[in-house]
Amino acid sequence: MRSLTLHLKVLITVLVTLGVLITAYQIFILGIPVTEDETDDLWNIDAKVEFVATPHEPVKVQMFVPPLNQNYVSLNESFISNNYGVSINRTGDNRKVTWSARRAKGNQTLYYRLVLTKRYSGEQLKPKGPIFRDEQIPVDGPEKIAAEALMAPIRQHSADVETFVGETIKRVNNVNDDNVKLLLGGDQSTVNKARVVDLLLSIAHVPMERVHTLRLIADQPQNPELWLRSFNGDKWLYFNPETGEQGLPADRLMWWTGDEPLVTLDGGKKIQVNFTLNNSEMNAIRLAKLTDENTDVDFLEYSLYGLPLQTQQTYQIMIMIPIGVLVILILRNLIGLQTLGTFTPVLIALAFRETQLGFGIALFTLITALGLSLRSYLEHLKLQMLPRLSVVLTFVVVLIAVISLLSHKLGLERGLSVALFPMVILTMTIERLSITWEERGAGHAMKVAIGTLFAATLAHLLMMVPQLVYFVFTFPAILLVMVGFMLAMGRYRGYRLTELFRFKAFLKD
Amino acid sequence: MIGLWKRWKALEALGIMGINRRNADYVLKYNKRSLYPIVDDKIITKQRAIEAGIHVPEMYGVISTEKEIDKLDEIIGERTDFVIKPAQGAGGDGILVIADRFEDRYKTVSGKIVSHEEIEHQISSILTGLYSLGGHRDRALIEYRVTPDQIFKSISYEGVPDIRIIVLMGYPVMAMLRLPTRQSGGKANLHQGAIGVGVDLATGITLKGTWLNAKITKHPDTTNAVDGVQLPNWDGFMRLAAGCYELCGLGYIGVDMVLDQDKGPLILELNARPGLNIQIANDCGLTLRTHAVEAHLAQLAEQDVQESPEERVRFAQSLFGHVPNKD
Numbered sequence: 008m009r010s011l012t013l014h015l016k017v018l019i020t021v022l023v024t025l026g027v028l029i030t031a032y033q034i035f036i037l038g039i040p041v042t043e044d045e046t047d048d049l050w051n052i053d054a055k056v057e058f059v060a061t062p063h064e065p066v067k068v069q070m071f072v073p074p075l076n077q078n079y080v081s082l083n084e085s086f087i088s089n090n091y092g093v094s095i096n097r098t099g100d101n102r103k104v105t106w107s108a109r110r111a112k113g114n115q116t117l118y119y120r121l122v123l124t125k126r127y128s129g130e131q132l133k134p135k136g137p138i139f140r141d142e143q144i145p146v147d148g149p150e151k152i153a154a155e156a157l158m159a160p161i162r163q164h165s166a167d168v169e170t171f172v173g174e175t176i177k178r179v180n181n182v183n184d185d186n187v188k189l190l191l192g193g194d195q196s197t198v199n200k201a202r203v204v205d206l207l208l209s210i211a212h213v214p215m216e217r218v219h220t221l222r223l224i225a226d227q228p229q230n231p232e233l234w235l236r237s238f239n240g241d242k243w244l245y246f247n248p249e250t251g252e253q254g255l256p257a258d259r260l261m262w263w264t265g266d267e268p269l270v271t272l273d274g275g276k277k278i279q280v281n282f283t284l285n286n287s288e289m290n291a292i293r294l295a296k297l298t299d300e301n302t303d304v305d306f307l308e309y310s311l312y313g314l315p316l317q318t319q320q321t322y323q324i325m326i327m328i329p330i331g332v333l334v335i336l337i338l339r340n341l342i343g344l345q346t347l348g349t350f351t352p353v354l355i356a357l358a359f360r361e362t363q364l365g366f367g368i369a370l371f372t373l374i375t376a377l378g379l380s381l382r383s384y385l386e387h388l389k390l391q392m393l394p395r396l397s398v399v400l401t402f403v404v405v406l407i408a409v410i411s412l413l414s415h416k417l418g419l420e421r422g423l424s425v426a427l428f429p430m431v432i433l434t435m436t437i438e439r440l441s442i443t444w445e446e447r448g449a450g451h452a453m454k455v456a457i458g459t460l461f462a463a464t465l466a467h468l469l470m471m472v473p474q475l476v477y478f479v480f481t482f483p484a485i486l487l488v489m490v491g492f493m494l495a496m497g498r499y500r501g502y503r504l505t506e507l508f509r510f511k512a513f514l515k516d
Numbered sequence: 517m518i519g520l521w522k523r524w525k526a527l528e529a530l531g532i533m534g535i536n537r538r539n540a541d542y543v544l545k546y547n548k549r550s551l552y553p554i555v556d557d558k559i560i561t562k563q564r565a566i567e568a569g570i571h572v573p574e575m576y577g578v579i580s581t582e583k584e585i586d587k588l589d590e591i592i593g594e595r596t597d598f599v600i601k602p603a604q605g606a607g608g609d610g611i612l613v614i615a616d617r618f619e620d621r622y623k624t625v626s627g628k629i630v631s632h633e634e635i636e637h638q639i640s641s642i643l644t645g646l647y648s649l650g651g652h653r654d655r656a657l658i659e660y661r662v663t664p665d666q667i668f669k670s671i672s673y674e675g676v677p678d679i680r681i682i683v684l685m686g687y688p689v690m691a692m693l694r695l696p697t698r699q700s701g702g703k704a705n706l707h708q709g710a711i712g713v714g715v716d717l718a719t720g721i722t723l724k725g726t727w728l729n730a731k732i733t734k735h736p737d738t739t740n741a742v743d744g745v746q747l748p749n750w751d752g753f754m755r756l757a758a759g760c761y762e763l764c765g766l767g768y769i770g771v772d773m774v775l776d777q778d779k780g781p782l783i784l785e786l787n788a789r790p791g792l793n794i795q796i797a798n799d800c801g802l803t804l805r806t807h808a809v810e811a812h813l814a815q816l817a818e819q820d821v822q823e824s825p826e827e828r829v830r831f832a833q834s835l836f837g838h839v840p841n842k843d
Contacts, residue, residue: 340536343535389633389634389637391640391641391644392641392644392645392646393644442646447707447708497540498540499536499540500534500536500537500540500541501524501534501536501537502524502527502528502532502534502536503534503535503536504520506527506534506535507520507523507524507527509729510527510532510729510795510796511523512726512729512730512731512796513526513527513530513532513795513796513799513801514523514526514527
């Protein structure tokens with residue numbers, strides 16, 4: 008007996024651990040959302056490239072496109088262009104699209120469309136970058152003196168790369184400083200400030216890179232925003248060249264890095280790029296499935312989401328049955344509620360799916376009451392069991408048909424849902440209830456019937472909670488935890504709640 | 517909530533056994549599933565008992581098919597009283613007790629007149645499995661009608677009072693006398709409204725009783741006091757019950773016995789899931805007693821000794837008798 012108990016304990020521990028681990032893996036490693044309500048933004052970015060082609064000259068347009076190796080994953084990427092050849096090539100961290108045409112005339116419009124979302128899963132690549140730079144940007148004359156004059160306090164006020172870069176940017180933005188004025192040369196644009204920062208940092212041999220980002224914000228025309236970044240040996244540090252603020256906001260999408268312009272054009276002029284962004288929300292799990300198709304992580308492949316949609320719906324009902332059974336288990340073994348049969352309440356709960364709860368209870372009560380009166384009439388005829396059951400079943404079918412017809416005539420569409428209300432369950436309920444009635448009396452029969460309805464209602468309500476359905480369907484491993492609980496219940500030997508009342512005679516003295 | 521918790525603790529301290537404990541620690545542990553048919557089918561129980569030389573009510577015949585219902589007359593013969601039972605019935609359901617014949621009709625023990633057709637319908641219902649556990653096809657058993665000993669007349673209403681002794685591994689642990697009431701319709705099952713009266717294991721003197729989960733001291737129909745009655749031939753009952761372990765091999769059973777005025781103690785049936793209200797009847801929890809028996813068994817196992825039914829009865833009587841309200 009003891010070894011059996013140990014065996015059971017080990018089994019329960021293994022099952023629960025396994026269930027929890029698998030679920031935790033799904034939630035934390037694969038990043039599957041815990042509730043269905045979780046939606047994610049789906050970004051639709053259009054880059055419209057317009058230019059005027061020079062006649063009789065081959066056209067070549069090169070534009071950076073997001074490298075997509077960071078926190079975002081592309082769901083769909085398209086290059087819309089008439090008569091242009093398209094090729095994409097990667098250079099370093101960047102990705103570049105090249106449109107080319109032998110001949111083009113007049114105004115040309117090319118589109119680049121990208122649909123992307125936050126990356127769900129997958130390990131991030133370990134960032135790599137230079138931590139030291141050799142070459143200094145050549146500078147001489149008064150500018151060199153101004154730069155060196157600026158460097159002295161920066162060195163004094165900084166401790167590491169992060170503070171150094173931050174301090175540098177702050178100094179450069181102090182446009183009242185004469186040295187800064189000189190270096191900026193009257194041009195206070197961000198690009199120019201970035202150039203000065205770059206110059207200063209190059210003197211200190213601190214590497215710096217320009218990062219061009221797009222802000223993910225809907226319905227606002229925008230241009231790529233310039234950020235500076237520096238690698239501290241462990242990760243990239245991003246700086247706002249205007250304020251020296253460190254850290255890239257979460258809504259920035261890195262478009263390209265480096266000093267080159269966004270777009271270059273051969274064989275044309277007046278090139279212009281416009282970005283339009285809009286976003287839509289999408290159910291997180293569907294999104295995860297979509298991104299799944301676009302990444303190499305196929306974590307949903309072997310989940311229930313891999314099934315055809317219709318089968319999925321069936322399983323969404325089926326996978327909830329253990330929940331219903333658990334309810335019955337708790338009600339019977341812990342509470343001590345009496346029900347008709349063991350799993351009849353679960354079957355009735357499933358029937359409630361089709362009829363809705365209130366209507367289902369009314370229907371159940373009505374049909375059972377009528378069936379019981381028929382059954383008691385049949386009792387006088389002294390029929391054998393099988394013929395009697397057949398008569399009751401037929402009566403139930405007729406009754407359901409009549410109810411459907413009446414409710415249809417009355418304009419209650421709900422009544423039609425009855426058609427699939429499991430008749431056999433009703434018939435067996437009537438039969439069992441009538442036997443209970445005869446043998447244990449009306450009071451007991453009522454008690455059992457109410458117990459059954461109560462258990463069915465509770466099971467139904469629980470089985471219908473959409474969050475729960477989603478959770479169990481998405482994380483089926485939770486069923487293992489439930490099995491562990493059921494196993495533990497199998498050796499539960501404490502009192503049932505009703506027994507505390509049943510045996511209260513002991514405590515009267 | 518705290519009140520319930522206190523009640524839980526109090527019941528636990530009294531050693532009151534709940535259904536979950538009974539199932540987990542006793543029924544599942546001591547009763548092998550494969551042996552259930554012996555107790556679930558009264559015909560097999562009877563055959564086993566006869567082989568073991570244990571007294572049971574005489575079996576007149578068995579009807580196992582619809583066709584054999586025609587043989588009913590033959591089986592009954594000239595007898596005026598007999599009992600028809602489903603072999604696998606549960607809780608005393610489906611039992612028809614015929615006390616007398618009345619021209620072509622029969623009179624049940626409660627005075628209801630039934631025709632031959634009604635008896636045949638009853639047998640037919642039994643055969644289709646209406647009363648059997650799980651609704652399987654069943655057999656009908658026709659047997660001797662027990663006439664209860666006169667001693668019960670004073671405290672009983674009608675029907676046959678029986679004696680239930682709970683036996684753990686051959687050791688009687690608790691006993692109760694079950695008296696039918698008007699409400700129970702002559703049946704001796706507590707959940708049908710019969711009353712249970714605790715019995716002192718050592719002496720066979722009745723204690724107070726239980727009716728519908730409450731404690732009582734008087735029979736609700738006759739208003740006679742139920743306690744202080746000396747049951748005759750008590751040691752005979754105890755030996756009979758203790759011997760049932762060898763008979764069926766099940767370690768935790770309720771043995772139902774009757775005292776026939778002519779034939780003495782007889783075994784009616786065995787129950788592999790005996791109810792728990794016997795505790796209220798005895799005003800004593802089962803768990804303390806079963807634990808004592810289990811401790812004794814462990815001790816015997818160490819010494820590699822097996823006790824005979826007589827020794828087991830003596831052990832139980834010395835431990836659980838005399839002061840049943842306190843231990």
